[in-house]
Amino acid sequence: MCQLMGMSANVPTDALFSFTGLVERAGRTDVHRDGWGISFYQGKGSQDFRGLNAGSDCEVAQFLKTQKIKSDIVVGHIRQANVGALTLENTHPFRRELWGRYFTFAHNGQIEGIFDQLTLGRFKPVGSTDSEHIFCWLLHEIEQAFPEPPVDPKPLYDLIYRHLGKLHAQGVCNVLLTDGSVLIAYCSNRLQWITRRAPFGSALLKDIELEVDFATETTVNDVVTVIATQALTTNETWQSFEPNELMVFEQGELNYQVKATD
C-alpha cells in the first residue's frame, strides 16, 4: 500500500510542511520506501519531482524540504510496492494530457483480477503498475463520454465517481486526480482532509517534531485544503472521507461531493 498527499489552495501556497510530514513516512515512521513523487501545479503547468529511494533518505526529497514551492494544487505519493518493479516509470504520480490539460493521478490500494474488464483506448501504460492501468482506463472512459471538456463539470465528476466505485467494489482504490484546475479525491477506505482558513493557528506534525504557525505564513483570505491518507498533524481536527466518497476541491474550497446513499 502507499500513502497520498494533496493540496488545493486559493493562492499559490507552499506545501512544505505537509511534504515534510509525508516523507517521514517514506521509510522512517512508516514503510513506504519504494519511491516517491510529487507534482506542484502553477496554473496549467507543474514542477515534478520523483525518486526511487525512500523519501526519507532521498537527497532530492531532502532538498525539497528546503524549498517553498508555491502551488495552486499539489499531488504527492509515497510508494510501498506491491504490483510493478521499482522503476521510475512505476512511481506515482502519473501524467497524461487530455483536452490540452495535464492530468495527474496518484493511487493507493490494489485492484486485482479485473484488468480484462478495463478496456484501454489511446492511453497506454508505460510501466507495469495496476495504478497506471487504472489511470489510463479512467482517462479513456472520460474521453469517450466527453470528447470535449464539459461546460458543467458535475456530470464529469459523477462519471469519475461511478468508475472509481466499480474499482472500489473489487478492491482498494483511494485516488487523487487533478487537471490543474480542481483536485478530485476519491476514498475507498482511507483518506482524511482539513481546510485551513482564518483565523489560522499553529500545527504540529505527527511524524517529526515540527511546528508551524500558519498565521505568520498566510493572509486572512487564504483558504488551503490538505488531503492525506492519514492526518499529518496532531493538534488539528481532520475529517475522514467515507468509503466510496468523492470530493472536488477548487481554490481550497470543497465545491462538489458525491457519496454512497443507503
Added chain:
Amino acid sequence: MCQLMGMSANVPTDALFSFTGLVERAGRTDVHRDGWGISFYQGKGSQDFRGLNAGSDCEVAQFLKTQKIKSDIVVGHIRQANVGALTLENTHPFRRELWGRYFTFAHNGQIEGIFDQLTLGRFKPVGSTDSEHIFCWLLHEIEQAFPEPPVDPKPLYDLIYRHLGKLHAQGVCNVLLTDGSVLIAYCSNRLQWITRRAPFGSALLKDIELEVDFATETTVNDVVTVIATQALTTNETWQSFEPNELMVFEQGELNYQVKATD
C-alpha cells in the same frame, strides 16, 4: 532562441558536467534566462526537473549540480522566450505518451506562419509555444503513419526527418526527441556533438572553470555522446551537424543518419 543539450550512453551515466556548462548559459555567460528543464531517463521512466528562473540563479538547478543522476538518455533545454509567456507549461522539454512510451521533445528556433498547415490530432498543446505545437503535430503525424511502433524504425526516422525538414524550410527548428530508447537530434542551423569513448581524457568546460578527467569516471567500455547547440568544452573536437541533418543515437553510438543530398 534557446539552447539544447542531450546525452545518450551505453551505461547509466551522469550528465553533471554538461549540465553545469549548460546552466551557465542560462543567464550568466549567455541570455537564456526564461526557464529551463531537463529529463533524465532511466529505462522507460525519467526524473524531470524544470524551473522558471534563470538556470544560473535557480536553486533547483544549483542543487542538480550536486547530484550525479545516472541516465541512459538526457534531454535538456534553456529558454530565451520568444513565443509564449513565462509559465511552467511553456518550459521545455515537453512530454507525451505514445505506444506506451514517454516521448520527450525540446526545440530551439522559431517557426512562424505555418500553424494553419499543421493539423493537430489527439495531442493538444497545454501551453502557447510554437515548440509544443510542433511536438503535438509531429506525434500526430507519427501515429497516423505508425499506429503501432514499427519493427524496423528507419521509416519512422525518415518520416521525422521529412516533417522536421518542412519546418526547417520555413524557419529554424533544431530538435532533440527521445522515446527512452533512442535520442534523435535534428539540426536546422546549429547543433554539435561529440562521442567520448576509451581512451578517455580530460575535458574543460567553456562557460565556467571546471575540468573533469573522464578516465576516472568511466570504464573502458563506456560510450557517451553529448549533443549541444554549441560545444560545451574547449579542449575537445566537437563535430557540427549540417543544416537539415538528422542523427539517431542509441546507447551512445550514432546508428542512423539522414541528411540533405545535393
